[in-house]
Amino acid sequence: MASNAPVGKPTDMSSPRLPKVAGIDSTVPAPPHTVAPLPGVPSAAPPSDAALPPGVLIQDRLASWVSDLTTLHELTERLIKTDSLDGALREMLGAGAALVGARRGMAVLEPADGLGPTSTIGLGLAHADLGTIETVPRGSGSYGRLLDGLPEADPPGAGLPEADPPGAGLPGNGPTAPRRPARVPEPIAIRDVRTEEGLDPRHREVAARLGYAASYALPLATEEAGRLGAAVWLYDEPAEPDERRRHLIGLYGRFATEHLARLLQVERARARVATVAEELLPSRLPRVPGVRLAVRHLTGPQGGGDWYDALPLSEGALGLAVGSVSGTGPSALAAMGRLRASLRAYAVMEGEDPVAVLSDLELLLRLTEPARSATALFAYAEPAQRRIVLAGAGHAPPLVVGDHRTEFVETSLSAPLGMLTCWEAPSVELSPAPGETVLLYTDGLLRRTGDATDRAFARLHAAASSVPRADRSDPGAVADHVLRTLLPGGLDPAVEGEDVVLLAARFE
Template identity: 70%
Template sequence: MNAPHLPKVAGIDSTVPPPAHTVPPAAPVPEAPGAPGALIQDRLAGWVSDLTTLHELTERLSRTATLDEALNEVLRAGAALVGARRGLVVVEPADGLGPDTTVGLGFARADLGYLETVPRAATAYGRLLEASAAGTPLAEITEIAQPDLFADETFDPRHREVARRLGYAASYALPLATEATGGVGAAVWLYDEPAEPAPRRRHLIGLYVRYAAEHLARLVEFTRARTTVATLREELLPSRLSRVAGVQLAARHRAGARGGGDWYDALPLPDAALGLSVGSVTGSGPSAVAAMGRLRASLRAYAVMEGEDPVAVLSDLELLLRLTEPARSATALFAYCEPALRKVVLAGAGHSPPLLVGERRTEFVETSLSAPLGMLACWEAPSVEIRPEPGETLLLYTDGLLHRTGDAMDRAFARLHAAAASVPKAAREDPGAVADHVLRTVLPEGIDGAAGRDEDVVLLAARFE
């Protein structure tokens, strides 16, 4: 649908209406005598070239999975389409719910900070953002082309100073907005010399930015959801570990991309005892996080009442899970520790065995093979008692640590054992240093590595004095 020329809004140039076709109609060109088909072929070839370019760029953008990746791709693609070398994209959703972020192309971090000293209303992207925040109809927020900044008598003095320092003389800005969500942000590309994109380039970047705005709006919603789940998880897990005489504690935790249901806990118990637990609820997302919170809270209550009997604690937890979460299962491990006696009694339900790390031994604790909670009509497995020596560290972890290696389970266990055995002697005095060494060795790509990114990772270390 061809749109008429739109009125200017707050200095926004509305002289370029959105075209109805893939490319803007070309100006009439006199046909060469005797060759009427040559012009048509050239024009068709140009259309095909434009469509191919647009398809390749949108395909690359569609493969981005995070907001930062998408913003960098938009800047690179836009720079190629408008013929610029540098650019800036600012994300500020019009609903004010965030996330707010700024990404630059061809700028150092200090340069971005210098740009932020320019009054917002003096920049092209700032006027686009202000128009969006003020509720200006989407159809009235169009491009802003400034082909020669220094020839503009209204150019802000501060902006002039920054432009001279950073070495740009022209800009071309476009809004990032959708009909469904409204304004998402704005993008601006900067030229080293006075310049502006040709009509054909303007048309292509306009089509690309419309698609990019839809993609960015989806990623904004995804980022908000992830932030909400992460905040909920952090509130449900302990903000700090308890201090109990005779034992030092450290925990490392990282949620997967979808927000899983892994937990850890360290609970002081009567008679100077300590309860340690790790576990994992099936599923992902907010519902799994909520189920994890309920199970962890219930386990704490059972531990206070009958913590000296880990089998009874897990049996009660299994009954609760079966009655209140019949569609879920969970793995769990609970250990009742008496630090003064260096005595640990533990039981596990479908969970990986803990690892005891010391100067003279590094070995997995032999636990009975048992089913996860909620898988059998009645769960029960015998407990195991161990006696850590002074200076030894007990490592409790969830299966996510093994899955993120990308190896088969037997090789993952071997990698974990080798990592624990290689802890330097100086690091064995600090359970946090032990945990960090194990994570660095087991996951060479880091805790945020690509392999098994959806898996949560929990590692709880308890060093006995």
């Protein structure tokens, strides 16, 4: 139809020019739909006219190569500073837009192995715009064709030689060829959505609604990393990158894919550690008459050894415990699991005597893991009588929060578990008033504040004192208020440090 015919010749790609590089200046004007280059990144000079003298031609090409290398260096330096998948995808989208001369785009993270995580990031596109683009059938959209057209990731053992067939190694039979890496598809350029053949009508409708006329899609895949996803940049006018721009975005895309692959492995490792840590802790808190419980557990990127427990005991009693094992990572998680399981056993046998429970735990830790130390606090509570008997080993004292008082429980000083050949410290007894909440916490809550110990204790006391009266009847609200006050920015998962455990018990 005449209405679908292109108007004039599509504009060739060229990014806006910065001042001359090595005496070379561009004579090609920038099309109106391109964006300015990234701040601080020099723009590459195009090849000079073939009619120039040989010396000038060589100088022009050298200047262009230097400019291209400088551009890639600046962009990859920015990318390598990102430490999260979302941050890397956003940086990659912005840098890619500068390289191909587009204003908008989207990146889809969809690993071929199906293990996730998956996400969609937009550049210059609202969340609703991304949803509109996703209504286009995948077989018609360029990024969908890239995602669906790449073979699935090889199974475990990929890259290793396949098993030799019968007769291999005998005279006349050569060795088995190694498995070939996954094929990386070529980028897909749609120069004009209105006239491109084979597009679904929904694709043209979405392009008209969002106001883009062309697209360039790049696979986020390499032979080594396999398929991680795809990126697509959108143009306001019919256009496509020239050969030089395709080469630059191809180099940058391969580097970005390898960086994303590393971040993906880190993200998956963190998720596995967090899953293991959660499985080693109680799946839910028990319901015991006379007391209401709430817990908040925040973990760092490597997973620490902070733990908590709430164990129903005989005759309506309740055992409450918090503790921390030295170290981080899988070994600390394993030690935490063993320590918590042992404490539960000792609590069932002699929970009425917290000192005996911790003494048994000290002996076990000293005999089984002499190189590791731990802190622990165990409380034997009788909610019906509002009576608590507790003892601690190198652990911070509990905090009682009520309408008429906010004060720390005076516990005896003791070294952590595993630090002394013979450990024993007397227990203390307290009687919470009706409506008071007892807070048990790990040292990570204090250390994450970044303050000295005495100032951290003062801030914790002030945070507990400032709990609104309307929230004091809910132990979860009390814990949330304390955490928001002490850690207003939350627990940054990218920052190394201790875990945070806050266990609140409100007595009726």
